[in-house]
Amino acid sequence: MFIHLLAFEEGIHLNSTITVENVNKSFGKKAVLNDVSLTIEKGQLYGLIGPSGAGKTTLVKMIVGMEKADSGLIHVLNETMPNLDILQEIGYMAQSDALYVELTGEENLKFFASLFRLNKEEQKRRIAYASDLVNLRDDLKKRVSAYSGGMKRRLSLAIALIQDPKLLILDEPTVGIDPELKLSIWGELLRLKNEEGKTIIVTTHVMDEAERCDVVAMVRDGRILASGTPSELKDLYSAGSLDEVFLKAGVKQHENLSLN
Amino acid sequence: MRISALIKRIARQLLRDKRTLGLMFVAPLLILTLMYFLFNGNTVDSKLGVTGMDDSLVTGFEKAAIQVKEYDSASKSTVVDDELDGLLKKDAGSGKMTLILRNDDPSRAKALQMKINQVIAAQAQAKLIQHRPELAGMTTGAIDTNYVYGDKDTVFFDVLSPILVGFFVFFFVFIISGIGLLRERTTGTLERLMSTPIRRWEIVTAYLAGYGIFAVIQTIIVVVFAITVLDIVMAGSILHVILINLLLALVALSLGILLSSFAASEFQMMQFIPIAVVPQVFFAGIFPLEGMAGWLQAAAKIMPMYYAGDALKGVMYQGAGLSEISGDLIALVIFAVIFIVLNILALKKYRTL
Numbered sequence: 001m002f003i004h005l006l007a008f009e010e011g012i013h014l015n016s017t018i019t020v021e022n023v024n025k026s027f028g029k030k031a032v033l034n035d036v037s038l039t040i041e042k043g044q045l046y047g048l049i050g051p052s053g054a055g056k057t058t059l060v061k062m063i064v065g066m067e068k069a070d071s072g073l074i075h076v077l078n079e080t081m082p083n084l085d086i087l088q089e090i091g092y093m094a095q096s097d098a099l100y101v102e103l104t105g106e107e108n109l110k111f112f113a114s115l116f117r118l119n120k121e122e123q124k125r126r127i128a129y130a131s132d133l134v135n136l137r138d139d140l141k142k143r144v145s146a147y148s149g150g151m152k153r154r155l156s157l158a159i160a161l162i163q164d165p166k167l168l169i170l171d172e173p174t175v176g177i178d179p180e181l182k183l184s185i186w187g188e189l190l191r192l193k194n195e196e197g198k199t200i201i202v203t204t205h206v207m208d209e210a211e212r213c214d215v216v217a218m219v220r221d222g223r224i225l226a227s228g229t230p231s232e233l234k235d236l237y238s239a240g241s242l243d244e245v246f247l248k249a250g251v252k253q254h255e256n257l258s259l260n
Numbered sequence: 261m262r263i264s265a266l267i268k269r270i271a272r273q274l275l276r277d278k279r280t281l282g283l284m285f286v287a288p289l290l291i292l293t294l295m296y297f298l299f300n301g302n303t304v305d306s307k308l309g310v311t312g313m314d315d316s317l318v319t320g321f322e323k324a325a326i327q328v329k330e331y332d333s334a335s336k337s338t339v340v341d342d343e344l345d346g347l348l349k350k351d352a353g354s355g356k357m358t359l360i361l362r363n364d365d366p367s368r369a370k371a372l373q374m375k376i377n378q379v380i381a382a383q384a385q386a387k388l389i390q391h392r393p394e395l396a397g398m399t400t401g402a403i404d405t406n407y408v409y410g411d412k413d414t415v416f417f418d419v420l421s422p423i424l425v426g427f428f429v430f431f432f433v434f435i436i437s438g439i440g441l442l443r444e445r446t447t448g449t450l451e452r453l454m455s456t457p458i459r460r461w462e463i464v465t466a467y468l469a470g471y472g473i474f475a476v477i478q479t480i481i482v483v484v485f486a487i488t489v490l491d492i493v494m495a496g497s498i499l500h501v502i503l504i505n506l507l508l509a510l511v512a513l514s515l516g517i518l519l520s521s522f523a524a525s526e527f528q529m530m531q532f533i534p535i536a537v538v539p540q541v542f543f544a545g546i547f548p549l550e551g552m553a554g555w556l557q558a559a560a561k562i563m564p565m566y567y568a569g570d571a572l573k574g575v576m577y578q579g580a581g582l583s584e585i586s587g588d589l590i591a592l593v594i595f596a597v598i599f600i601v602l603n604i605l606a607l608k609k610y611r612t613l
Contacts, residue, residue: 087456096448098449098451102272103269114264115266115458116456159452
């Protein structure tokens, strides 16, 4: 029986890139995540949608291993997190542009490339690739302090891609970016998923971005209200848009809570 | 490789920040030079007003480098009006002398009072010998003076400067490294670092090495400047001075980055100066420890600057060798190790691994 169960769990992990099981987290008395479970398959573009303060950032930080769950288990690529070796396979883009503004764009990329132990040759290749991808090649020699907000965001994305990770975790990648660039970033994310088979997690509070995800999880007050493909969710709640789904799911949650 | 990448980045950031570089390398020279001139200034002769004084005494005062001004009558107001340091009155009838001191600068007043007493005593002695010549042998002739440390030309600044050299390293390294890591915290780059496979000890090591290099350069500049330009006594080996300062810099670095985790902004980092830095000065050896209350002496023992000041003074002024300062060096190493371990633990806030 026991062996059987183990094999069963192995089976789950082998097919999925990320599993989060019954995770709880609170800062002081405030509960931030409440019994969160989710599974993300390889090659999926997974959207975490919810208002600010819903717990999205805490959840992705836990998947990266920067926060520790109070209880529950997180596996990434079949390893229990936190795990230093797995970080080599995760490209993380934080909500704020964490860049060294005294350095040039190229120096920022080089610095992070060395942290991932890329050799000189690989560094060159990946820097060229990543900077081309976010359209920053001509601005690489400029200091980041001279970059515009959008350029900084793009550089952050390039850094997240620098070590060619299997898994991309992007925390609100399109905040403060003009519509044109937003479109091109989303185009690139879809290409990375389709052509390179990367697994991508994106947090956002914009519903039209959610529509582009394969699977969407709606997060509010530290709980996952609902999850599924955008069309599944719309059918389930018989709603015309994800906005509506979100509202209806929220109402349902309140009803459940008051019933309890 | 990760460590060297971090060190390279820290060096690059510092080199591009010209003002911080200036603060680190030029400001200590400026302060040191200023203090050198302040402590080596020529003393101005005291001005003494006298009434009804014998000529012999007046010449005696003048020989003792006191400017004498004779008055027929004078009072306290004369002292203020004529900016005298003191007024010596001799009552014509009783021969009793009264000294009025301006005492706006107590140490100057005390020195004048002492000089006057000496001159009067010497004169009384001379008179006594005239009466009884057989006493002449008992008077003090010229005494040959020998010095264990320094010579007759050494001044307070020579003792002070080794401590200052150490203090500059401590202060600037503390501030610059503390704010350096603080900025990594506030801009989110530290968190960003923690999402890469870098280890916590690698970050701490790189910070120590990166800023340590600048601390060594600073030490060399300051010490060479002090010895060659300001002609400060350097009895021991400059290599030992660099070694002491390197250890002190490690302590300052690790303390700076440790305290930066308790500061939310640069301004809050500055608030650590009166708490963590200024008290160190009092125990660095500028004020003699022996005279302090017992609990103060105990407090001195937990100040890194106490050991660094003792070692620096030992090497630069007294010419001490490595064995004589080994106790101080070990104490500094212990401080550094404690702070470094605490730093590695403090980074757990960002990632438990």
